[in-house]
Amino acid sequence: MSGLLSARSRAGLIHLLLAAAAVIVIIPVVWTVAAGFRTQISLLMGELLFTPVGSNFAEVLFSKTSDFLLNYRNSLIVGISSTAICIAIATLAAWSLHRMRWPGWIVHVFLAWTLIFHMIPPVALAGAWYTMARAVGLDNTFTGLVLAHATLNLPMAIWLMGVSVRDVPKELEEAAFIDGANMPAVLWHVVLPIIAPGIAATAILAFVFSWNEFAVALTLTMKQTATVPVAIAKFAQDFEIQYTQMAASAALSILPALVLLLIAQRYIVKGLTQGAIK
């Protein structure tokens, strides 16, 4: 190969292939966002050039028949609360399992169970969660969905926090302990400052996954508690699909992910790769 192509033209060829892949990734997203700025007629006519209009976004956000702002608020409430609960529980558990003297089998059985649980299709659990929530009056409440999302993200959070916790030098914990610090003080002053980047990476992913989750949100919510994905799915089931409004809602729904990608790409990469490789 190297004999046929100069190093320079080979690098050019590689960039060409990578750029082509990047275009394939980006075009559907950009085209859909653009469709949110078109009139239904312009979209149906398949015009390539069009004058952008804001009516779809105005309709989705502010019309009396649209609940999208409510859905957005609901998604934020569920995303932030479930992430906070999930991270707090996972950090404590990871520290406990990896740094305290548990019998080996407890650690193994628990982590193996989190792996099995992570692989189970959420729809298979949604039915049981729905009947349980209904039995105790938690269906159609935020509490039910927040707990469900915290549980769904808990395995990933425990593994990721486990990686971070194992990076904390044991000697630091021991030294603080021997100097008389009690366990909460060791956690607060020694462990947390070191694992803060890991917490950030895990929290970002937990929030994004809660924001994106559909199957459980669909079964545990109704009109007042519906999240953004549930609202977008409704568009596709209308007899006459409002394609441009669907595109506008889709564009609005990926805003949080875009912002996080711009300001925290490093943490996202870290979280995604560590969780899978361990």
Add this chain to the structure above:
Amino acid sequence: MTVPAGLKMARKHGASFGDDRLWRWLTFSPALGLMLLLSVLPLVNLLISSFQDISWADGSAVRTFAGLSSYHALAADTLFAAGLANTFIFAFAAVAGQMVLGLGLALLSSKVTRGRVLYRAIFILPILIPGIVIGAIWKLMLNYDFGLVNQGLALLGIMPQDWLGAPETALLSVIMVDIWHWTPFCFLLFLAGLESLPQDVFEAARIDGASAWQEFFHVTLPLIIPTIVVTFAFRLVLAFKVFDEVYLLTSGGPGTATEVVSFTLYQRFFTEDRIGYGSAMSIAVIFIVSLLLVIALSARRQAAAS
């Protein structure tokens, strides 16, 4: 920090860090409680419900013992059979595509230094988009009348296709969408794997005059085969979760062309409100996923051993 000397001595000689039963349990019990309450208990519930016939009267469940009848019905359910078959086809085809493309892109990226961060930022995007929005995006892209895919084909003089509406192309379209969705994730994992390889073997290969192909087949590939095997096995199990995209793109249709097992489950349990039968199907699906997981774990063990 001022500490009573006695306490300091006691800690030096007696209790060491992590021995304290109280703190051990305080830190672990929230996670244990949540998992018991929301993962073990629901499974027990599903198992019990799968032997029952359940109907609703005045908002409360009326349960009658039904024995194994739900499991007998499961064996005769053609929709469930179609869902299982399609899920297997979907999982293998989609994951195989993601692995090949993801590995190719990772190898290319690892060869360039400039722009790697930018490429990675772009490739991460689909991972962060909600599955239901991926469905919405491709419902627009694949639309028969105005979708960008058919418009592009028209430029090449190819007749428009009804990608999601025709039984021959519907499953293929869903597979392509999933490849678009998850190839970036495989790319990230492979790139991380490649970046962590020891650099000296590559230098040695180059000094020995190995060509790019020889370097790939004799150095890179043997080193990353464990990563490939493990990623393939786990992506395969996770592909069984597919639901959101199918719900929005095709709802299992046309006919049963894109019926996947999560969607069958949703229809039986929620749309038809057959809780006992839906529970039996959940148990069956969880059993199959557990079997696949055992295979995946033994693949990982073998990959680690070799």
